Amino acid sequence: MTITNEHDLSKPLDASDFAFTRRVWVDAPPPRVYDLVSDVSAIGRWSPNATEVTFDEGAGPRAGAWFSGRNHKDGRQWTTRSQIVRADPGAAFTFVVGGAEDGIVRWSWTLRPQGRGTVVEQSWQLLRLDPVLGTTRGDLEALRDYMTNSAETTLIALAQWIAEQ
Numbered sequence: 001m002t003i004t005n006e007h008d009l010s011k012p013l014d015a016s017d018f019a020f021t022r023r024v025w026v027d028a029p030p031p032r033v034y035d036l037v038s039d040v041s042a043i044g045r046w047s048p049n050a051t052e053v054t055f056d057e058g059a060g061p062r063a064g065a066w067f068s069g070r071n072h073k074d075g076r077q078w079t080t081r082s083q084i085v086r087a088d089p090g091a092a093f094t095f096v097v098g099g100a101e102d103g104i105v106r107w108s109w110t111l112r113p114q115g116r117g118t119v120v121e122q123s124w125q126l127l128r129l130d131p132v133l134g135t136t137r138g139d140l141e142a143l144r145d146y147m148t149n150s151a152e153t154t155l156i157a158l159a160q161w162i163a164e165q
Contacts, residue, residue: 013137018126018144023119024155028162030111030118031090036158037109037120038093040067046157049073049150062087066099073146082107096127103127120158122151 026033036042038061044051053069055061065084070077083103086094092110096103108123124147126133126140134140 013129013140015126015128018140019124020144020148020151021121021123022148022151022155023121024159025114025117025119026159026162027117030113033111033118033120033162034090034093038087040069043069045161046154047150048153061093104130104133120155122155124148124151
C-alpha cells in the first residue's frame, strides 16, 4: 500500500523535479581527473552499479561518441547505451543514457581546480518520464535517492583511488 499526501495527487510528475549534484575534493589536477572520468571503461573501479562499460569500436571520449555498460540493482542486470554530449578536457564530461535525441538520464562531471587538487561534481538529472524508472512520485524519489547514494559512493571511491596512486 502506498500512502500519498494531497500535494502528491495534485501535482503532476515532472522529470525536472528529479536531479541532484554531489561533490568531492580529490588530490589530483583537473586534467588527470578528466582522463579518469572520461575513460568510461574505468567507471567499474568506482561505481557500485556499473560494470563492463566500453566505448563502441573506434569511439572515445568525445562528443557524439557512444558506449554501452552493464548495470545492476536489486538482483537485476541490464545494459544501457549512452552518448557523450560534452567532452571538455580538464573541465567537464557529460553523457546521456539513451542518447542526446531521446535520452532518459543525464550524468555530468564538472571539474574545478582548488588548491593542488580538484573539486569534482557529479550530477544526475532525469530528462523524461519513463515507466521503466517508475510511475509514481515515490518511485522516482526512491530512484533519485538510490542514485544519489551511488554517486556519493562513486565520488568517495574515486577520491580514495586517486589518493592511493
